[in-house]
Amino acid sequence: MVYxxxxxxxxxxxxxxxxMVVTFVLARLIPGEPCRAMLGEKATPAVCERFTREHGLDxxxxxxxxxxxxxxxxxxxxxxxxxxxxxTTILIERLPTTMELGLSAxxxxxxxxxxxxxxxxxxxxxxVDVITMVGANIGVSMPVYWxxxxxxxxxxxxxxxxxxxxxxxxxxxxxxxxxPFYQVWGWQVPPGTTLEDILQFISNFYVFNSLITGDxxxxxxxxxxxxxxxxxxxxxxxxxxxxxxxxxxxEVLKQDYIRTARxxxxxxxxVILRHAFRNALVPIVTIIGLxxxxxxAGAVLTETIFGFxxxxxxxxxxxxxxDFPIIQAFTVVIAIGYVFxxxxxxxxxxxxxPRIRLE
Amino acid sequence: xxxxxxxxxxKVRDYRSNSLWRLTLRxxxxxxxxxxxxxxxxxxxxxxxxxxxxxxxxxxxxxxxxEPVRARQAPCIHLxxxxxxQPQHIMGIDGxxxxxxxxxxxxxxxxxxxxxxxxxFAVLVxxxxxxxxxxxxxxxxxxxxxxxxxxxxxxxxxxxxxxxxVLGKGLINAxxxxxxxxIPVYARVVRASVLSVKETQYVAAxxxxxxxxxxxxLRRILPNAxxxxxxxxxxxxxxxxxxxxxxxxxxxxxxxxxxxxxxxxGQERNQVFTAPHLVFxxxxxxxxxxxxxxxxxxxxxxxxxxxxxxEE
Numbered sequence: 001m002v003y004x005x006x007x008x009x010x011x012x013x014x015x016x017x018x019x020m021v022v023t024f025v026l027a028r029l030i031p032g033e034p035c036r037a038m039l040g041e042k043a044t045p046a047v048c049e050r051f052t053r054e055h056g057l058d059x060x061x062x063x064x065x066x067x068x069x070x071x072x073x074x075x076x077x078x079x080x081x082x083x084x085x086x087x088t089t090i091l092i093e094r095l096p097t098t099m100e101l102g103l104s105a106x107x108x109x110x111x112x113x114x115x116x117x118x119x120x121x122x123x124x125x126x127x128v129d130v131i132t133m134v135g136a137n138i139g140v141s142m143p144v145y146w147x148x149x150x151x152x153x154x155x156x157x158x159x160x161x162x163x164x165x166x167x168x169x170x171x172x173x174x175x176x177x178x179x180p181f182y183q184v185w186g187w188q189v190p191p192g193t194t195l196e197d198i199l200q201f202i203s204n205f206y207v208f209n210s211l212i213t214g215d216x217x218x219x220x221x222x223x224x225x226x227x228x229x230x231x232x233x234x235x236x237x238x239x240x241x242x243x244x245x246x247x248x249x250x251e252v253l254k255q256d257y258i259r260t261a262r263x264x265x266x267x268x269x270x271v272i273l274r275h276a277f278r279n280a281l282v283p284i285v286t287i288i289g290l291x292x293x294x295x296x297a298g299a300v301l302t303e304t305i306f307g308f309x310x311x312x313x314x315x316x317x318x319x320x321x322x323d324f325p326i327i328q329a330f331t332v333v334i335a336i337g338y339v340f341x342x343x344x345x346x347x348x349x350x351x352x353x354p355r356i357r358l359e
Numbered sequence: 360x361x362x363x364x365x366x367x368x369x370k371v372r373d374y375r376s377n378s379l380w381r382l383t384l385r386x387x388x389x390x391x392x393x394x395x396x397x398x399x400x401x402x403x404x405x406x407x408x409x410x411x412x413x414x415x416x417x418x419x420x421x422x423x424x425x426e427p428v429r430a431r432q433a434p435c436i437h438l439x440x441x442x443x444x445q446p447q448h449i450m451g452i453d454g455x456x457x458x459x460x461x462x463x464x465x466x467x468x469x470x471x472x473x474x475x476x477x478x479x480f481a482v483l484v485x486x487x488x489x490x491x492x493x494x495x496x497x498x499x500x501x502x503x504x505x506x507x508x509x510x511x512x513x514x515x516x517x518x519x520x521x522x523x524x525v526l527g528k529g530l531i532n533a534x535x536x537x538x539x540x541x542i543p544v545y546a547r548v549v550r551a552s553v554l555s556v557k558e559t560q561y562v563a564a565x566x567x568x569x570x571x572x573x574x575x576x577l578r579r580i581l582p583n584a585x586x587x588x589x590x591x592x593x594x595x596x597x598x599x600x601x602x603x604x605x606x607x608x609x610x611x612x613x614x615x616x617x618x619x620x621x622x623x624x625g626q627e628r629n630q631v632f633t634a635p636h637l638v639f640x641x642x643x644x645x646x647x648x649x650x651x652x653x654x655x656x657x658x659x660x661x662x663x664x665x666x667x668x669x670e671e
Contacts, residue, residue, distance in 0.1 A: 141649035146642030297516035
């Protein structure tokens with residue numbers, strides 16, 4: 001098992017290097033000088049030349065690539081051209097925002113998608129089945145940003161003044177501040193260290209941070225702000241998970257051992273959950289793992305609509321503003337996330353189905 | 360003297376009626392989702408083809424000075440009690456004082472064009488790459504598939520955004536970006552079916568008869584890839600339309616005043632609280648179009664999947 005994980009991690013290195021090279025080259029191909037994009041069209045040639053030299057953009061592209069790779073291996077992603085701040089700091093701020101959004105969307109998608117799929121399969125061809133599948137079909141066909149806008153209109157305007165009102169933008173109510181847990185607990189953390197970065201990263205998950213510090217005002221505010229964007233983001237994964245659960249369950253329910261279990265007189269619920277669902281789980285987990293990509297793409301749109309300062313939005317802005325360090329760092333992080341999640345999915349197979357051995 | 364056929368009248372079965380294509384067609388029409396999808400799609404095609412007849416206005420005509428309407432006016436439908444002296448605009452007026460309904464109708468042309476062209480391009484290139492990779496094997500296969508793996512490792516919309524940034528904004532570049540992003544899917548489908556039949560006896564027979572590589576690939580191997588390819592292409596058109604609309608929504612795809620649904624949504628998204636009708640209708644139009652292709656694709660898959668034959 002350990003050997004398998006190591007081998008998988010090693011074999012993902014070429015893919016990640018490939019991604020770094022592709023992003024690097026693609027970023028350089030974006031027409032327009034970063035100097036003019038940053039300093040405006042009126043920047044004088046002299047100013048531009050100094051800017052280009054300062055950011056190392058005057059060297060041949062392969063030298064730039066080599067320098068970049070070397071820096072990344074030392075954990076240095078450089079500084080954002082647009083914000084003049086280290087990319088690592090920006091990552092620490094932005095990544096938790098998107099991860100929190102993505103995780104809650106995935107949670108909603110799984111918690112609704114799987115039961116819906118099971119019920120549809122158990123009551124195959126019944127009205128429940130038809131309604132679930134029609135719903136799932138509409139779910140995958142809906143533009144995420146449209147659903148987001150419509151939800152915002154419904155909950156923020158139409159339901160204004162009712163207890164169902166929900167805020168249409170940002171992560172917290174105005175005036176509500178999330179205090180990092182390590183500051184609440186009075187930990188002495190030397191500023192500017194990696195330890196502080198890590199603690200800062202963790203505390204930027206507002207829901208988690210307020211949960212462990214017991215700050216219910218922040219928790220309520222964070223959850224309230226999270227509901228609409230996660231709901232919008234969850235529809236496509238939810239529909240896909242429901243469909244996969246249904247078809248996988250239908251396949252399993254036809255098996256002889258299910259008939260045996262029923263013939264033994266076991267309770268229906270037990271047969272469905274213990275005998276059928278566990279055996280149907282492998283493709284369902286696979287498809288859940290694959291949703292992470294959908295979530296990242298959806299995050300660009302959802303974050304734009306709900307005013308979330310997350311990874312998706314900053315990447316979109318960086319691409320249009322030619323902020324190379326941000327583009328490169330964030331794509332690499334996303335790619336590593338992909339590799340990691342795929343590995344996690346593969347490892348989870350051994351727990352779901354003991355017959356599967358990873359070697 | 361009676362002939363044998365007169366003495367023993369045998370009912371001659373018409374074997375041609377059971378040809379593969381007919382069987383498949385019959386199975387497609389048995390699929391409820393395929394029929395619904397096909398009906399929706401035909402309706403959309405008719406709307407796109409006869410847009411000038413259906414739309415009451417020119418989609419780009421600004422109505423200032425022509426009619427007593429103001430920007431972002433709510434829908435006015437005579438049947439639903441809108442005063443008869445006011446001009447009818449069943450989807451309201453957009454931010455530039457144009458008839459929203461006419462723009463939504465013309466939008467069908469853009470979206471269907473986007474879906475079909477991107478997927479055709481991606482299928483062509485994907486088939487070529489997948490066929491070469493699968494048929495040649497070895498290092499060629501490895502190189503092609505690893506490059507496609509790298510493409511697949513990016514979230515597709517982000518990669519499309521990056522490609523559009525390189526090529527420049529605009530509908531055609533957005534089409535190209537989405538096509539490039541979706542190549543790996545088709546390449547994989549084709550490669551898988553090539554691999555599955557490459558070692559079969561009839562391919563070996565064709566080789567023994569002196570068939571050229573091209574002949575074997577085109578006549579013996581690739582026909583096997585067509586059914587799964589049709590299914591994934593149909594489903595892919597839906598995704599392509601969604602992605603193109605998303606790019607336009609972000610301002611990278613079709614540029615105004617093109618009546619493209621994503622662009623229309625993107626331009627008015629900040630007005631959703633004051634003029635929700637300008638966001639609502641284009642979104643519904645996108646949804647129906649994508650739904651049509653998804654339903655058709657699902658139905659085709661169920662009809663073509665040979666595993667379902669046993670259940671009939």
